[in-house]
Amino acid sequence: MSNLRSLTFDAIIIGGGGSGLRAALELAKSGKKTAVLSKVFPTRSHTVSAQGGITCAIASDDPNDDWRWHMYDTVKGGDYIADQDAAEYMCSEGPKAVFELEHMGLPFSRLDNGRIYQRPFGGQSKNFGEGGQAARTCAAADRTGHALLHTLYQNNLKNDTVFLNEWYAVDLVKNASGDVVGCIAMCIETGEVVHVKSKATVLATGGAGRIYASTTNALINTGDGIGMALRAGFPMQDMEMWQFHPTGIYGAGTLVTEGCRGEGGYLINKDGERFMERYAPNAKDLAGRDVVARSMVMEILEGRGCGEKGDHVFLKLDHLGEEVLGKRLPGIVELSKTFAHVDPAKDPIPVVPTCHYMMGGIPTNIHGQAITQDESGNDHIVNGLFACGEAACVSVHGANRLGGNSLLDLVVFGRAAGMFIEGALNAGIEYLDASESDIESAMKRITRWNESEGGESIPELKAELQDIMQTSFGVFREEKNMLEGVDKLAQLRGRIANAHLPDKSNAFNTARVEALELDNLMEVAEATAIAALERKESRGAHSRYDYPDRDDVNWLKHSLFFPATKELKKRDVNFKPKTVDTFEPKVRTY
Amino acid sequence: MSNLQVSVYRYNPETDSAPYMQEFQVDTKGRDVMVLDVLHIMKEQDSGLAFRRSCREGVCGSDGMNMNGKNGLACITPLSDVVKNNKLVLRPLPGLPVIRDMVVDMGLFYKQYERIQPYLQNDTPPPAIERLQSPEERDKLDGLYECILCACCSTACPSFWWNPEKFVGPAGLLQSYRFLADSRDTATSERLSNLEDPFSVFRCRGIMNCVAVCPKGLNPTRAIGKIREMLLADAT
Numbered sequence: 001m002s003n004l005r006s007l008t009f010d011a012i013i014i015g016g017g018g019s020g021l022r023a024a025l026e027l028a029k030s031g032k033k034t035a036v037l038s039k040v041f042p043t044r045s046h047t048v049s050a051q052g053g054i055t056c057a058i059a060s061d062d063p064n065d066d067w068r069w070h071m072y073d074t075v076k077g078g079d080y081i082a083d084q085d086a087a088e089y090m091c092s093e094g095p096k097a098v099f100e101l102e103h104m105g106l107p108f109s110r111l112d113n114g115r116i117y118q119r120p121f122g123g124q125s126k127n128f129g130e131g132g133q134a135a136r137t138c139a140a141a142d143r144t145g146h147a148l149l150h151t152l153y154q155n156n157l158k159n160d161t162v163f164l165n166e167w168y169a170v171d172l173v174k175n176a177s178g179d180v181v182g183c184i185a186m187c188i189e190t191g192e193v194v195h196v197k198s199k200a201t202v203l204a205t206g207g208a209g210r211i212y213a214s215t216t217n218a219l220i221n222t223g224d225g226i227g228m229a230l231r232a233g234f235p236m237q238d239m240e241m242w243q244f245h246p247t248g249i250y251g252a253g254t255l256v257t258e259g260c261r262g263e264g265g266y267l268i269n270k271d272g273e274r275f276m277e278r279y280a281p282n283a284k285d286l287a288g289r290d291v292v293a294r295s296m297v298m299e300i301l302e303g304r305g306c307g308e309k310g311d312h313v314f315l316k317l318d319h320l321g322e323e324v325l326g327k328r329l330p331g332i333v334e335l336s337k338t339f340a341h342v343d344p345a346k347d348p349i350p351v352v353p354t355c356h357y358m359m360g361g362i363p364t365n366i367h368g369q370a371i372t373q374d375e376s377g378n379d380h381i382v383n384g385l386f387a388c389g390e391a392a393c394v395s396v397h398g399a400n401r402l403g404g405n406s407l408l409d410l411v412v413f414g415r416a417a418g419m420f421i422e423g424a425l426n427a428g429i430e431y432l433d434a435s436e437s438d439i440e441s442a443m444k445r446i447t448r449w450n451e452s453e454g455g456e457s458i459p460e461l462k463a464e465l466q467d468i469m470q471t472s473f474g475v476f477r478e479e480k481n482m483l484e485g486v487d488k489l490a491q492l493r494g495r496i497a498n499a500h501l502p503d504k505s506n507a508f509n510t511a512r513v514e515a516l517e518l519d520n521l522m523e524v525a526e527a528t529a530i531a532a533l534e535r536k537e538s539r540g541a542h543s544r545y546d547y548p549d550r551d552d553v554n555w556l557k558h559s560l561f562f563p564a565t566k567e568l569k570k571r572d573v574n575f576k577p578k579t580v581d582t583f584e585p586k587v588r589t590y
Numbered sequence: 591m592s593n594l595q596v597s598v599y600r601y602n603p604e605t606d607s608a609p610y611m612q613e614f615q616v617d618t619k620g621r622d623v624m625v626l627d628v629l630h631i632m633k634e635q636d637s638g639l640a641f642r643r644s645c646r647e648g649v650c651g652s653d654g655m656n657m658n659g660k661n662g663l664a665c666i667t668p669l670s671d672v673v674k675n676n677k678l679v680l681r682p683l684p685g686l687p688v689i690r691d692m693v694v695d696m697g698l699f700y701k702q703y704e705r706i707q708p709y710l711q712n713d714t715p716p717p718a719i720e721r722l723q724s725p726e727e728r729d730k731l732d733g734l735y736e737c738i739l740c741a742c743c744s745t746a747c748p749s750f751w752w753n754p755e756k757f758v759g760p761a762g763l764l765q766s767y768r769f770l771a772d773s774r775d776t777a778t779s780e781r782l783s784n785l786e787d788p789f790s791v792f793r794c795r796g797i798m799n800c801v802a803v804c805p806k807g808l809n810p811t812r813a814i815g816k817i818r819e820m821l822l823a824d825a826t
Contacts, residue, residue, distance in 0.1 A: 040642075041696070043739055044650040058719070095719075102720040105710025105774070107728065107735045114722030140735075146649055147735060154709035189689055218645045254647045335647060338666050459634050503638040507603050508690040511637040 004184075004195045004439065009033050009162075011200040011421050012182065014169045014225060016042030018050075018145070018410035019389025019417075020204030021152035023368075026418025028159040032425055035162040037169055037185055037196070039220065039513065042153045046206050046218040047410065050145025051331060052121060052259030053137035054101075054411070055404030056094040060111060061118035061135040062126065067091040068580055069126055070136060074405060077123040077288050078359075078398020079540035079550065080585040081238070081558060083574035086394040089366045090405075090412045092579070097411045098138055106151040108140050109328075119328070120262040121403040122286045123590070133286060135262075137404040142257050142331040148407060168513055169224060171442040172201065172232040172385070175432040180232070180370075180384035182434065184442045188513060191506025193446065195439055199429050200386055200421045203229060203362060203370075204414065207390040208524040210517075212355035212474075213466040216248050216255035225391040227520025229362050230527060230563040231445075234372055234382060237393040237558050237571065238360035239524070240531035240542045243401055244475050246292040248354025250312040252339035255356065256332055256349060258403040261285040263328050265317040267296065268348065269304040275313075280590040287590035290400040290541045293353035297475050300352075307350060314348035321345070353475055358524075359401055359541065360531070361393035363560065363571070368392065368417030373560055373571060384431055386421065388413040395558065398573075399540020448497075449515045455500035458515050465492055465518075469525055473532050478545040482533045489526050496522050527561045534568040535559055552585055594618055594673065596628060599681045601688050602638070609688065611679075612636075618669065625657055625664040625672065625680070629692075641692035648805060651740030655692055656681040661742040661803040683745040685754065698754045699741045699761065706758060706766035706784070711777035727773040734768035734813060736806050737761060743800035743810055749793040756789035760800035760810030763791060767813035770820060782817075782824050791817050 011027050013020045016038030027034040038045065057067040071091040075082050102108060102116065109117035116138045124134040140147035156163075170184040173195065182197040208223025209215035230236060246267070247256040261267075266285045269275050279295040280287035287295075296313050305311050317325065317332075322345045325333050329344075336342050336349045362385075363371040370385040389410045396409055472485025496518060503511040537551035538544050557570040575582045594616045601609035614632045626643055633639045641664075642652040648666035655664055658672045658679050672678065686694040712721070744750045744759035758766065766785065769775045785791045791814060800810040 040644050040650075040652065041700075041739075044642075044644040044652045046645065046650075048650050048738075049645050049647065060720075099716070099718070099720050103710075103712075103716040105769075105772070107731045107772075108720070110723050110725045110728045112725060114724050116720050143649075143736060146738070150735075151709075157704055158707075158709040218650065220644045252647075331649075338648065338668075457634075458637070501637075505602060505604050505638065508640045508693050509638075510640045511633075514637075 004193060006195040006197055008197045009035050010198065010425050011202065012037060012196050012198040013202040013204055014183065015045070015204035015206060015389070015391070016040070016163070016165070017045035017204065017206050017389060018047035018149055018152060018407060019414035020202065021149070021156055022411045022414030023202055023204060023388060023418040024161050025152060025156050025159060026415055027422060028156060028161040030422040032422060035164055037164040037167045039166065039168045039188065039224070041165050042163065043149055045149060046221055047149040048146045049218060049255065050148070050407055051142045051255060051257035052262065053119060053139035053144045053404050054098060054148065054407035055121060055124070055137045055402065056098045056408055057091065057136060058095045058098055058116060058138060060115040065134065065136060067094065069128060069134065071580065072128045072583055073123050073125055074396060074402055075398070075583045076129065076588060077400055077402040079400055079588055080398065080556060081395070081539065081573050082398030083395050084577040084582060085574045086366050086396045088577035088580060090396045090408060093412050094408050097408070097415055101148060101151060101411060104151050104155045106140065106147050108138060119259055120286060122258050122261070122283070122292065123288045123402045124286070133283070137259070137262065139259065142259055142329045145407065168516065169228065170446050170516060172228050173434045173438055173442045174232055175434050175438055177432055179431040180382060181431050183228070184439070184446070186446070189508055191509060199384065199425060199431065201384055202368065202386040202388065202417060203391050204387070204389050205391045207358040208521065209355050209358070211466065211469045211521050211525045211528065213470040214248065214253045215355040216245055216253055217355070222517035223520045223524035224517065225387065226361060227523040229370070230523040233564055234370060234385070235363065235560045235562050236360060236527045237363035237560055238395060238399070238531070239527040239561055240535050240559060241359035241399050241540060242355060242528065243289055243357040243359060243541050244293040244353040245356035246289055246296055246353055247315055247351040248356070249336065249339045250350035250352045253354050254335055254339050256315060256335065256351060258289070260315060260317055260329060260332060263324060264320055265315055268314045268316050269299045270306045270310065271304060275299050275304070283590035288400055289403065291590055293475055294543060296353055312350045312352040315351045316348040317344040318346055318348070357401055357406060358390055359393070359395070359397040359399065361391050362387035363558070364388070364392045364394055366394060366413070366416055367420035368413060369420070373569065377569070386417050388417045399542060445519055446516065449501045449512065450504060452500045455498045456495055458499055458501070458511070458518050461492065461496055461499055462518050462521065465521055465525055468492070469528070473529060476543050476545055477532055479533070482529065486529045486533055489529050493522055493526065530566055531559045531561050531568055556585060594628065594669070595677045596632065597677070597679045598632065598639070600691055602690055622668050622670045625667045625669065625678070626653055628669070628678065629664060640690045649738060651738035654683050654740035654742045656684060661746045663740060663742070663805045666805060683741055685745045685751040696741060699744055699759070702758045702762040703739065703765060706762050707781065708765045708769070710769060710772060710775050712774055713776050721774050723773055730771045731768060733808055734764060734771060737764055737808060738806060740805065742803045742805060746799040746803045748797060749795055753789055753793055757793035758785070758790050760814065763817060764808060764810040764813045767817050770817065779824070782821055785817065786821060791821065
């Protein structure tokens with residue numbers, strides 16, 4: 001028998017951000033033996049950094065608003081590879097999930113009539129793109145993620161959810177039939193490694209923006225769930241689709257919400273020109289994020305960038321006045337003073353497109369069940385494995401996520417996964433126990449690090465990985481550059497496999513956590529690189545100089561990266577919503 | 591300030607019989623970086639140095655620490671704000687047990703937070719849409735809900751140092767008032783009766799260290815004053 005201590009739960013949720021906490025809340029209320037395992041105290045999760053809001057047709061700003069309009073915007077924003085059944089589910093269930101958050105206490109900003117305040121965000125329209133700009137993003141000033149995450153944590157406290165805080169999930173444990181039956185996890189405080197047994201394992205581990213040198217993401221966003229799933233042999237979907245947010249603060253990378261443009265701010269080049277009028281004559285600064293980010297890069301490449309090096313543009317907010325800034329964007333005022341040394345009430349903020357969001361991830365259905373594909377291209381459910389939030393690819397975001405849709409994704413699909421798991425547990429599920437060798441194989445890499453005696457340093461390898469991704473897989477991509485990137489990553493993989501963890505101590509060993517995170521960054525980077533190289537078209541956030549057009553004949557598909565063979569296959573996009581007509585692909589203009 | 595002298599608190603329970611201060615020379619290349627950047631540079635020199643960090647933009651509350659004698663968040667504190675005579679002394683938040691180096695055991699702090707029942711309580715069935723709240727009612731939550739639980743305030747509070755088991759502390763009380771002030775919360779009297787004893791609220795001596803250190807510019811002392819007023823009004 002394994003000498004590891006084991007902990008047994010009905011469901012284990014890995015990740016304490018918005019989607020994990022929402023799933024946990026559902027399960028805690030059901031009385032199932034559930035635990036949230038999070039490498040940081042839950043309110044330190046990256047959801048806390050979301051600013052602008054949660055997009056949802058609650059019909060507060062416009063009483064005639066319709067979730068179908070939101071669904072249309074989402075599908076169009078995703079450049080038509082969002083799954084329409086999933087977008088339909090998210091947009092139609094959304095209001096219920098948002099009202100629940102309000103009932104839990106989320107301190108939304110308010111309209112004069114007492115309803116939730118909504119602001120305009122990019123890519124939003126009324127009447128299926130025909131009725132002008134909508135204001136559909138529900139906001140708590142510019143701290144919506146903070147308010148949402150704290151509210152969910154608080155309600156989990158209220159419902160006595162079990163928390164394993166500052167525990168790190170190392171790898172999934174699979175049984176002989178290939179079902180996921182738990183994970184290996186480490187208590188960071190003591191260094192103890194345990195075997196967590198569970199009938200349902202939910203990967204709610206968030207994004208992996210730290211594969212890039214410049215990102216709005218928290219330092220903890222290292223794609224841990226993606227790495228775990230890939231090492232367990234499961235495929236990843238649409239990993240080439242990375243969103244570059246138009247307004248990361250130049251130099252620091254910290255996010256400045258799209259809500260700034262929603263409230264009336266706009267981008268200018270070195271001549272003071274509002275250049276988005278040329279690229280997106282109708283939506284201007286509120287076009288899709290991919291469109292705005294590309295336009296900014298074009299301005300910079302054509303010599304109209306700002307600053308000494310001409311390598312950024314400006315976000316102008318001073319015309320909004322101190323009152324609007326103080327009321328609606330107080331966090332932005334703080335952040336730009338701290339990180340750009342600029343008071344936005346007086347001067348524009350230097351900004352540049354910055355890696356922000358992973359549209360791809362673990363393919364799932366709308367219940368959060370992970371999906372894999374057999375040799376003949378048929379979908380199969382992976383028993384015992386679930387994913388939700390940024391780690392999952394349902395896919396509601398397709399090739400480009402709309403602002404405010406990530407928070408909605410978290411709560412709608414966290415909730416959906418929780419409800420489904422509750423039902424499955426009630427119906428009774430039993431899987432084979434993991435054998436000794438199943439556990440051994442999940443212990444392999446932590447053992448490898450613990451036994452490392454020499455080799456290259458972790459921070460240096462990480463910096464190299466981030467440079468490769470930044471150089472070869474940025475806003476604009478092309479084959480030659482990507483081939484070089486893929487080659488360099490292949491070499492880097494070998495070097496990481498021989499890298500050195502100098503500190504083998506047990507108590508709160510953050511160096512060990514960073515070593516384990518580096519393995520995950522490597523997995524995410526490789527999946528991204530190969531998917532980006534193989535998708536020979538431009539769609540949404542994936543823009544290629546060598547294939548500048550969208551190719552619906554060959555690529556109106558999800559990509560599916562298989563780790564064992566490092567092959568990229570295709571998977572059908574769902575075009576069959578249940579209650580509305582299919583939104584057929586159209587030329588995407590704003 | 592190119593070669594900054596940094597003195598940092600070290601303690602590894604597995605190898606050290608007592609804590610000690612370790613000296614580092616950090617080359618900041620003349621830039622006014624954040625204290626967190628300095629910690630990252632030091633960690634490259636000694637990977638064993640342990641500290642918490644996450645968002646690196648002052649919203650997650652992971653990296654509260656004591657920098658040249660004052661609590662704050664390392665990620666939003668530029669060297670120019672704290673460094674004197676080219677010297678920076680970094681210690682863990684005071685008053686809480688140290689797990690390792692800059693990492694403290696936050697258990698007591700969280701326990702006091704949980705004690706105030708930090709969640710909205712409303713015994714009426716929720717409507718089909720949101721509960722309504724006027725902008726004026728919502729304004730009352732500003733300056734309260736923004737707390738990030740970094741513990742800079744409570745660990746700067748002498749009353750919390752003396753009675754961490756009994757005095758809720760500024761962070762917990764700020765959140766307590768956040769729910770007392772919420773027009774949607776109906777548990778006011780239970781909340782107040784939970785705080786009536788001589789320690790929970792009344793150990794606050796108005797020292798205002800909490801206000802001086804809060805990295806979000808919040809004012810727990812004012813919130814505590816409001817709770818006192820409510821308790822007194824409730825008692826008469």
